Amino acid sequence: MTDQRLPHEKGFHVSWDQLHRDARALAWRLDGQGPENGEWKAVVAITRGGMAPAMIVARELDIRTVDTISVKSYNHQAQSEPVIIKSPDMDLVGDGTGVLIVDDLVDTGRTLDVVIKAMPKAHIATVYAKPMGRDRVNSYVTEVSQDTWIFFPWDMALQYVEPYRGT
Numbered sequence: 001m002t003d004q005r006l007p008h009e010k011g012f013h014v015s016w017d018q019l020h021r022d023a024r025a026l027a028w029r030l031d032g033q034g035p036e037n038g039e040w041k042a043v044v045a046i047t048r049g050g051m052a053p054a055m056i057v058a059r060e061l062d063i064r065t066v067d068t069i070s071v072k073s074y075n076h077q078a079q080s081e082p083v084i085i086k087s088p089d090m091d092l093v094g095d096g097t098g099v100l101i102v103d104d105l106v107d108t109g110r111t112l113d114v115v116i117k118a119m120p121k122a123h124i125a126t127v128y129a130k131p132m133g134r135d136r137v138n139s140y141v142t143e144v145s146q147d148t149w150i151f152f153p154w155d156m157a158l159q160y161v162e163p164y165r166g167t
């Protein structure tokens with residue numbers, strides 16, 4: 001497997017606190033924007049990174065109907081081809097009308113391409129967005145440059161570092 005971090009010159013480190021604030025900001029932006037009397041009928045999280053932001057959005061907007069969609073990228077030679085390996089309840093989400101799809105970030109946009117194909121009328125919301133994929137997203141909070149790798153709190157751990165002036 002290739003290390004996606006190598007071509008990224010910058011790092012954007014997100015703490016749990018920052019993620020909570022940014023996901024709340026996303027929720028407040030979406031409040032009252034649903035197609036029927038401003039209401040959203042369901043939240044669909046793109047697993048796994050979308051689950052924590054989706055929970056926060058659903059909590060802020062008092063949406064109790066929450067489902068998931070799982071997209072996995074398979075590597076065929078150099079090209080990665082994302083496929084849906086778990087669908088949400090299609091009777092519930094239909095063509096996506098009134099459905100809020102939540103992910104932690106959009107990067108190349110390949111993940112969202114397959115999700116949008118499945119639910120073309122859904123509203124796509126991510127907490128962070130990079131320029132390549134930004135056009136697929138209807139709402140986001142913070143944009144970072146394409147050469148930035150976003151480090152999420154669930155991938156990190158506190159670790160001892162040597163003092164600057166070692167002995």
Ligand SMILES: O=P(O)(O)OC[C@H]1O[C@H](OP(=O)(O)OP(=O)(O)O)[C@H](O)[C@@H]1O
Nearest residue numbers: 047048049105106107108109110111133
């Ligand atoms: O716009 P793209 O280039 O498709 O990349 C964005 C996707 O990549 C990451 O998920 P990943 O596939 O790493 O899985 P995970 O959410 O389970 O960590 C991230 O959570 C987005 O879902």
Ligand SMILES: O=c1[nH]c(=O)c2nc[nH]c2[nH]1
Nearest residue numbers: 105107148149150151152
């Ligand atoms: O943790 C992550 N940070 C990123 O910047 C990214 N882009 C795609 N997938 C990603 N995962």
Ligand SMILES: [Mg+2]
Nearest residue numbers: 047048049050
């Ligand atoms: Mg993901």
